[in-house]
Amino acid sequence: xxxxxxxxxxxxxxxxxxxxxxxxxxxxxxxxxxxxxxxxxxxxxxxxxxxxxxxxxxxxxxxxxxxxxxxxxxxxxxxxxxxxxxxxxxxxxxxxxxxxxxxxxxxxxxxxxxxxxxxxxxxxxxxxxxxxxxxxxxxxxxxxxxxxxxxxxxxxxxxxxxxxxxxxxxxxxxxxxxxxxxxxxxxxxxxxxxxxxxxxxxxxxxxxxxxxxxxxxxxxxx
Amino acid sequence: xxxxxxxxxxxxxxxxxxxxxxxxxxxxxxxxxxxxxxxxxxxxxxxxxxxxxxxxxxxxxxxxxxxxxxxxxxxxxxxxxxxxxxxxxxxxxxxxxxxxxxxxxxxxxxxxxxxxxxxxxxxxxxxxxxxxxxxxxxxxxxxxxxxxxxxxxxxxxxxxxxxxxxxxxxxxxxxxxxxxxxxxxxxxxxxxxxxxxxxxxxxxxxxxxxxxxxxxxxxxxxxxxxxxxxxxxxxxxxxxxxxxxxxxxxxxxxxxxxxxxxxxxxxxxxxxxxxxxxxxxxxxxxxxxxxxxxxxxxxxxxxxxxxxxxxxxxxxxxxxxxxxxxxxxxxxxxxxxxxxxxxxxxxxxxxxxxxxxxxxxxxxxxxxxxxxxxxxxxxxxxxxxxxxxxxxxxxxxxxxxxxxxxxxxxxxxxxxxxxxxxxxxxxxxxxxxxxxxxxxxxxxxxxxxxxxxxxxxxxxxxxxxxxxxxxxxxxxxxxxxxxxxxxxxxxxxxxxxxxxxxxxxx
Numbered sequence: 001x002x003x004x005x006x007x008x009x010x011x012x013x014x015x016x017x018x019x020x021x022x023x024x025x026x027x028x029x030x031x032x033x034x035x036x037x038x039x040x041x042x043x044x045x046x047x048x049x050x051x052x053x054x055x056x057x058x059x060x061x062x063x064x065x066x067x068x069x070x071x072x073x074x075x076x077x078x079x080x081x082x083x084x085x086x087x088x089x090x091x092x093x094x095x096x097x098x099x100x101x102x103x104x105x106x107x108x109x110x111x112x113x114x115x116x117x118x119x120x121x122x123x124x125x126x127x128x129x130x131x132x133x134x135x136x137x138x139x140x141x142x143x144x145x146x147x148x149x150x151x152x153x154x155x156x157x158x159x160x161x162x163x164x165x166x167x168x169x170x171x172x173x174x175x176x177x178x179x180x181x182x183x184x185x186x187x188x189x190x191x192x193x194x195x196x197x198x199x200x201x202x203x204x205x206x207x208x209x210x211x212x213x214x215x216x217x218x219x220x221x222x
Numbered sequence: 223x224x225x226x227x228x229x230x231x232x233x234x235x236x237x238x239x240x241x242x243x244x245x246x247x248x249x250x251x252x253x254x255x256x257x258x259x260x261x262x263x264x265x266x267x268x269x270x271x272x273x274x275x276x277x278x279x280x281x282x283x284x285x286x287x288x289x290x291x292x293x294x295x296x297x298x299x300x301x302x303x304x305x306x307x308x309x310x311x312x313x314x315x316x317x318x319x320x321x322x323x324x325x326x327x328x329x330x331x332x333x334x335x336x337x338x339x340x341x342x343x344x345x346x347x348x349x350x351x352x353x354x355x356x357x358x359x360x361x362x363x364x365x366x367x368x369x370x371x372x373x374x375x376x377x378x379x380x381x382x383x384x385x386x387x388x389x390x391x392x393x394x395x396x397x398x399x400x401x402x403x404x405x406x407x408x409x410x411x412x413x414x415x416x417x418x419x420x421x422x423x424x425x426x427x428x429x430x431x432x433x434x435x436x437x438x439x440x441x442x443x444x445x446x447x448x449x450x451x452x453x454x455x456x457x458x459x460x461x462x463x464x465x466x467x468x469x470x471x472x473x474x475x476x477x478x479x480x481x482x483x484x485x486x487x488x489x490x491x492x493x494x495x496x497x498x499x500x501x502x503x504x505x506x507x508x509x510x511x512x513x514x515x516x517x518x519x520x521x522x523x524x525x526x527x528x529x530x531x532x533x534x535x536x537x538x539x540x541x542x543x544x545x546x547x548x549x550x551x552x553x554x555x556x557x558x559x560x561x562x563x564x565x566x567x568x569x570x571x572x573x574x575x576x577x578x579x580x581x582x583x584x585x586x587x588x589x590x591x592x593x594x595x596x597x598x599x600x601x602x603x604x605x606x607x608x609x610x611x612x613x614x615x616x617x618x619x620x621x622x623x624x625x626x627x628x629x630x631x632x633x634x635x636x637x638x639x640x641x642x643x644x645x646x647x648x649x650x651x652x653x654x655x656x657x658x659x660x661x662x663x664x665x666x667x668x669x670x671x672x673x674x675x676x677x678x679x680x681x682x683x684x685x686x687x688x689x690x691x692x693x694x695x696x697x698x699x700x701x702x703x704x705x706x707x708x709x710x711x712x713x714x715x716x717x718x719x720x721x722x723x724x725x726x727x728x
Contacts, residue, residue, distance in 0.1 A: 071668040076260055140679070142672035 016036035021046040025053060025125045032163055036170035039122060040115045047114065050121035054093075056128040058086055064131060069138040072146055092190070096120060100168060104182055109172035119171050123163035132157035253572065256638065258665035261515050264661050266669040267607035268564045269553075270587060271317035274574040275357040277596040281313070288597035292356075292394070293532075293579035293588060299324070300581065300588060301345050308339045310355065318586055318599045332372030336360060344394045346466075348401055356392040356405065363392050363417075364471060376403055379415055379423035380692040396466040404464060404472060411460045413499060414472070414523065427499035428529070430458040430476060431489065452560050459489070463579075467535035471496060475543060477529030484527055491530045492543055492554075506669065507558040513545045514563070524548050532579045534587075538613050542580055542587060549574035551587065553601075553612065558710045559640055560607075572598065585610050605634050612644055615637055621651040639665045655681065 024044045028035030039045040062082065065075050097120055101113045111119070130152060138149050169179035250263035278286040288306025295301075300313040300321065309328035312407065313321045328392035329338045340359025347353055351368035363376040391408040392415075398404070401419040404427070413429035442450055461474045471494040483489035491512040494503035509515055513528025528545035533704035535541040550565035566573045576593035585607075587600040602610060608631045615624035625648030632641040646661030647670060655678035662671035681692065 070663055070666055071671065074259075074666055142676050142679075143668045144672065 014182065018046055020044075020047050021049040022052060025049065025122050026201040028122050028167075029125055029129075029159075029163065032166040033170060036119055036122070036163075039119060039167070040111065040171045045118050045122060046157070047118060050118040053125050053128070054121045057124045058089060060128040060131050061086070064135050067139075068135050069139070069141065069146075071143050072138060072149055093120065095190040095193050096164075096186060099193060100182070100186045102171050103185055103189055104141040104168075104174075107178075108181070109174065109182075110172035112170075115171050116168070119167035120164055123167045124160055126156050126163065130159070247480075249392045253566075254562055256560055256563060256640075257509055257515055258637065258639050261509055265709075266562065266635050266638060268603050268610060270551075270564060270600040271603050272287070273598050273599040273601045274584075275571050275598045277594070281311075281321065283311070283323065283326075287311075289592055290590055290595060291578055291592060292342075293581045293590045293597075294345045295581045295583055296347040298583065300583075300597075300670050301347075301488045302590065303345055304340050308341065309346055310339070310342055315583060320599050321597070321599075327370060330364070330366050330370040330372055337372075339364075343392070346395050346403075348397055349399060352401070353399050354395055355517065356395045356401060358391050358393065358408075361390040361392075363395060363405060374421055376405075376417050376421050379417075380422065383412070384410065394461075394463050396464050396472060398466060398470055404466075406461050406464060408460070409436055411458045413458070414461070414464065414474070414495075427497075428472070428474065428493070428501075429493040429499070430493070431460050432459070461724075463532045465533045465535055465541075467539075467541075468537055471502070473533045473535055473541060475530035475533045476579045477531060477546070479527070481517055481527040484510060490662065491528070492533060492541075502636065504556060505558040507554070508666075509553075509560070511558055511560075513550065514548065515541065515550050528552070531577070534580050536582055536585060536611065537648050538610065538617055540610075540613065541581065542720075544577050544580040544589065546577050549577055551580065551589070555640070559643070561609065561640060572600075574598070587593055605631070608634070609640070612641075616644070616648065618720065620649045624648045625652070643667050643670065646670060646674070650677075653677070 021044060024035070024039070027091075028039060036062065062085075065080070066083075080099050096116045097113065101109075101111070101116045103109075104111065104116075134149060134156070138146075141149060165179065165183050168174070168183065169176065172179075172182075174182065246390050252268075254268045254270075255263050256266050256267045258264050274280075285307055287302070287304050290302050291305040292303030293300065294303075298315045300309040300315055302313065304311055307328075309326055311325045311326055314324050316709060319357055326621075329686050331337070338355050339355065341357075342355050343358045344356040353366045353368070353370075355364045355366065359366050361378060365373045367373055376392075378384070388409055393408050394406040396404050403417040405415040405417070407415055408547040411429070413426040415496075416427050418424050438453075440451060445453065446520065459474050459476050459478045462478070463475050465473045467473060473492060474495060475492045477491070478488040479491065484491055485512065490501065490503075491510075492503065493501040496502050503511070505511065513530065517525070517527050524547055526547060528543075528550065529547040530543045532544045533541055540553055540561055543552045543554070544550075545552065545565075549566075549567040550563055552563045553561035564572075567575065569575070574589065574591045574594070576591060577589050578592040579590040580589075581588045585602045589598045589600070589675065590596075593596065608627055612624050612627035612631055614663075615621075615627060625645050628641050628644035628648060631638060632645065634679050635641065642661045642665045646658045646665075646667065649655075649658035649661065650670065650673065655674045658674040659671055659678060662668075662674060
């Protein structure tokens with residue numbers, strides 16, 4: 001009885017905080033500068049809410065495959081790999097977070113790695129919020145009316161990008177010029193990381209192949 | 223008793239199934255195929271089967287055919303231009319299995335000299351029966367009456383853009399109902415040469431689009447005058463063959479184009495020209511009309527895109543192009559969707575070595591092979607006849623019957639996109655929009671789907687207009703009412719009269 005009591009007591013404020021922080025995402029969408037400042041400085045955001053938004057975005061991306069009108073989205077199911085499809089979001093996101101943190105931490109950015117991740121996820125909110133209703137609406141359009149769809153669809157992406165840039169400026173306490181400079185620099189660092197990863201994987205695979213062939217050779221000789 | 227029959231039948235079937243599947247797996251590729259929405263090859267039941275192959279021996283010719291080049295059909299007469307022997311062979315089609323030589327045309331009356339042919343490459347016949355013969359070696363197009371008397375001839379056009387030193391080499395000709403002659407000549411790339419009925423040259427029509435590479439263009443810009451003169455100039459490509467359909471439109475094919483240009487749409491393998499020489503071919507298909515889509519590498523020793531060397535147009539606007547590169551026939555419908563593709567290079571019946579010309583009588587196809595010196599006759603199979611009758615029924619406005627026939631086609635080949643779209647179009651005409659939408663969606667036909675959906679949406683709105691208005695009113699009125707009630711309640715709560723009453727009670 002007492003245990004149950006304490007449980008609800010401790011659970012309730014945490015749930016409340018989680019829901020509040022999730023709702024705060026909407027405030028960030030409409031007041032990016034103010035919202036993203038408070039997100040970290042006033043601790044209005046939570047990691048749980050950030051993860052929720054990311055999962056929502058991924059979920060909408062998967063749902064879109066099936067439920068968007070075939071007029072704008074034709075899916076070749078035979079070749080679809082869901083994990084690769086999700087990786088096309090998660091890999092750039094990971095590279096962005098690491099690249100941004102790695103650079104800004106050297107140039108007095110105030111944001112920590114977790115905060116960069118949290119702010120970026122919060123900035124993705126327009127994607128599920130616009131794409132989900134649009135996905136349902138797309139089934140009510142004919143081919144000629146699909147311009148409406150494509151405009152809104154592009155808008156959701158542009159909105160998210162603008163929010164990401166604004167968020168980075170606020171959590172690192174950068175001015176506009178410095179913020180834009182580091183946005184470009186982060187994109188460049190992402191390319192460098194991809195390059196290094198590719199070299200790493202090809203070296204490793206060649207190294208492994210070398211030892212495998214060496215082993216085969218030995219087996220043949222013995 | 224019945225039960226026992228069933229068991230017997232079951233045992234029989236069980237015995238047959240492995241045998242049947244073994245036979246099916248033995249044949250890896252099918253003779254006939256098609257491309258689906260994604261451009262994947264979908265094997266298909268045959269639309270055509272070889273009826274008979276006629277070589278010189280089968281036709282009973284004393285002198286064997288030598289490099290025959292042209293084929294023409296006039297009612298039930300088939301003309302073969304036997305270029306190597308300077309003669310034209312007239313055949314009568316009694317049935318697809320029975321072609322009979324009527325006469326061999328190798329000279330004509332009415333002129334003193336040069337009354338024989340030299341490399342006659344093509345023939346066309348007017349409605350009155352006058353023969354027009356492209357006499358390439360003698361640099362003229364002859365007009366003869368049906369008893370082979372000389373009437374007139376068409377010579378090299380007088381035009382100051384043509385080099386007078388170069389010989390006139392008419393290659394392919396067609397004539398329209400007013401006896402105007404359209405001609406392709408070797409070395410002339412300005413389009414089709416058009417002659418009036420009286421023999422005067424009246425201009426060029428329908429030159430192909432000029433294509434060029436951006437890199438070449440930039441180089442040319444940077445080059446000096448002398449260098450530029452040495453480079454290849456950007457010129458239109460020559461047509462390889464022409465065909466005049468029953469409506470008087472000219473179908474022209476060309477093979478001298480690159481695969482990249484075909485895929486990007488910079489060049490066309492087949493065009494439909496109106497009188498002005500503009501291309502009016504309908505291209506609603508998902509893929510371009512240039513034969514095989516995948517031609518990378520050199521499978522079987524054949525490289526490059528399909529080389530369309532001839533085209534023939536049937537009465538239902540289905541036209542068949544002949545690819546001399548891989549020896550295949552490609553049929554397209556009036557919307558530009560592929561109906562069939564079949565054939566190949568080889569020595570078996572139904573395969574070719576160097577096919578040059580294709581013609582049709584009804585839905586039968588006649589293909590002339592220049593290397594084998596043989597005519598192959600193709601007749602539609604049961605499946606082919608179903609497809610044709612579905613198309614014809616739709617053209618006649620019998621949409622219900624057409625839909626039913628497409629259903630039968632679908633039952634025989636479930637991978638046939640045309641069948642689904644055909645059923646959908648038939649349903650659309652019968653105003654069964656929802657059903658039509660389902661068929662279009664399966665095959666990703668956005669254009670037709672939108673047409674059906676627009677009607678369906680309109681109908682839905684009309685049927686549910688009362689409910690829509692009720693819901694809309696509810697959405698607007700209920701919040702308004704709630705607001706009104708609240709303000710009323712507030713007014714009542716704060717009204718002086720009641721306040722006074724409260725005070726009085728106190």
